[in-house]
Amino acid sequence: MRVKPTPLPKSAPAAATILRSILRLPMSPPPSDLDDLLCSPARQCSGESESEPEPEAHVPIQLNGCGLSRADRAWAYWTALGRPSLVVAPMVDNSELPFRMLCRKYGARAAYTPMLHSRIFTENEKYRSQEFTTCKEDRPLFVQFCANDPDILLEAAKRVEPFCDYVDINLGCPQRIARRGNYGAFLMDNLPLVKSLVQKLANNLHVPVSCKIRVFPKLEDTLSYARMLEGAGCSLLAVHGRTRDEKDGKKFRANWAAIKAVKNTVSIPVLANGNIRHMDDVMDCLAETGCEGVLSAESLLENPALFTSYRTAEWVVRDEEGSSRDGKLDQAELLVEYLKFCEMYPVPWRMIRSHVHKLLGDWFRVHPEIREELNAQSRLTFDFLYEMVDRLRSKGLRIPLYRKDESVQCMRASSTG
Template identity: 70%
Template sequence: MGPRSANRTEPSRMLPRRLAPLLPNSRLLFRSLNPSLAMSPADAAAAHLTTAPDPDEDICPSPAASAASGAPAAPEEIAPPVPTPLPPPPASAEERVERAWAHWRRLGSPRLVVAPMVDNSELPFRMLCRRYGADAAYTPMLHSRIFSENEKHRDMEFTTCKEDRPLFVQFCANDPDILLQAAKLVEAHCDYVDLNFGCPQRIAKRGYYGAFLMDNLPLVKSLVQSLSENLCVPVSCKIRIFPRLEDTLAYAKMLEEAGASLVAVHGRTRDEKDGKKFRADWDAIKAVKDALRIPVLANGNIRHMEDVKSCLQHTGADGVLSAEPLLENPALFAGFRTKEWKEDGNEDGDGGLDPADLAIEYLKLCEQYPVPWRMIRSHLHKLLGSCFRVHPQVREEFNAQTKLTFEGLHDMVKRLKELGGGIPLYRDQTSLQSQIVSNGLAASNA
């Protein structure tokens, strides 16, 4: 499957949509608080949204709009959704399962999915991955309370467009009422509202969300039930596994019974944070798939299309998620692979996808869909990592820049391209055949 670049709308017509202000005076309220006294540890990661002067926290302007008016273009707002009548509650567990599969199939049974990544699965990157084969994507994790209360946070962290579908909007939460308030703001603009039960990081422990809710399954159940009973869009859950398989299966079944329409399983435990050190347990994912009656996605060890094929065969899952490998190779789902993963002796095939070209594509998407500069800086470090290793002086110059501009970034990428030395991506016949086979496997599971 090749890049999805044909028949695309002109940039001027593809403005990102942001949520319109729904809670008056929330920004003034947040500015009046003393962050050191009023913010809990869970809010520490978002404190920069109201206090930090760092230029990287500013949203990048559209160059075309800036040239025309001398000021950044105002993003197209997403109007508050018109209330939609809730569907009647399912009469039985069988009907709930039928609805879950009917929705999945209406979306085209997406198989190749961009996983949620903090500051890294924002709209421009999602659109880049969609050009190169991704069937669906998650937003970064959104903090439900801050999202529901803070207009600036909503404007900065959640943007979308009509081409950005199917879309999972992911929240972390530990209060069913606050979670529902946040979810109601996005339900008209996505295909699933997703609950993050998988984040293993220290901030999640301090804030009491993510994988640390695995110790409180009644709360987990109440969060899922609150959404499934009050949203017009289906609820999905992204989880990690327990050390004991029987606990994992009981957990997954509880989510299904609580109203989840899809479960994505990261095949590592909460303590297995290092994906390079710990291999994902595909046997556990297979056991969950066999135990549930709703769609199940597999997460872990997906570095290229050969892994997609192997994972679908091993687990029987309905699709796969990939996270960090996409940061270096957004064309993964189009069959491209990085040189480090090239099989010994396999010198045939189509090389020729320069990481600098992907960086240029990404920058142009950021010009269409403005995001905070910090996200752009992070992505360029990943996309151009092989180039920076060969030319560390360019990386040092990039790191020293306190204020980024598109003109300067394009010049830097052009310079790296002229200097050469970056590791190209390639696509060989094996990758293409794997993609075809994986598509057939996923279709057979639908």
């Protein structure tokens, strides 16, 4: 767990020393897999003094013992955070700190970390140091864990609670690895265990517990599930409007009606997840579900500026000529900004490689030879990636992001009014 706490003292020690002072563990040697190496060698050195002071951590908002009901405390806490309605969803290897910071720059008001495996997080210092990083600007922040053991989950959560605003339990991952590991959406088959996980955190943490779920095929089962989670101590519920078997987001539309039903059933804040591809979807989802906010995942990977009303050409309304204009921003520019954040907040190269492919996928389809050169690199460097962007631009390639032309929309509205 590599953390830049909030706030840092002026004489803050190097990140590796900060980490050791928090965890009281020795530094692990760098990984042998080149793509698992951090993108900054400075973060891989060891040998700093063992006597550095422990950093000052964030002091969470305290609402216990103030005479409010549990639901009222959940709402008071959410309000104190500013009711962030535009949220970066948790994505394994893809919602890491540099990407969260890029999305925050372009309108995101809160973000989840990637899903962290609670058992590995408690046992493996290298895993902690690479998979969980944050900084003082990275707020509000949800730290998400998958788990099937309440005690192990609590041990993991205790390590991160000084540096986040919610500890989130992943109850929605539908992938095969979650089935094998007995976590995520496959805990829907063991509701007593789910209840014990939520209760364990709710009764022992200073920050609230949130849960991210999928819906059951039967609506009444989903509503019963949501009520059980609230009763166990969940303070915020994020609902993905697809079932465990509906893994393909392009094939299965998220069920906003089911999310609305959950919202109307529980007394705590609810976030909606699914079908958020551009800002029109955000507005439609909030209106249809009545939720406090939305999560976006895959769409943000291609367009981290989604929450500031930029959209890719795929979502430009083609049958309304002139309704959209070049937003003077493109994915290559966003990639360069992302790389600069990576230089500030180092992460494993495998994460960077993934974002390069997501952001430049359309560009690589035009110039596949440059994609092949990227894939041939056994070890990436920032110089190579910046040069790659320059080469794409030198070929005259630009695929802009678009924004709605509000003047056209207003003229159309007045002409039909």
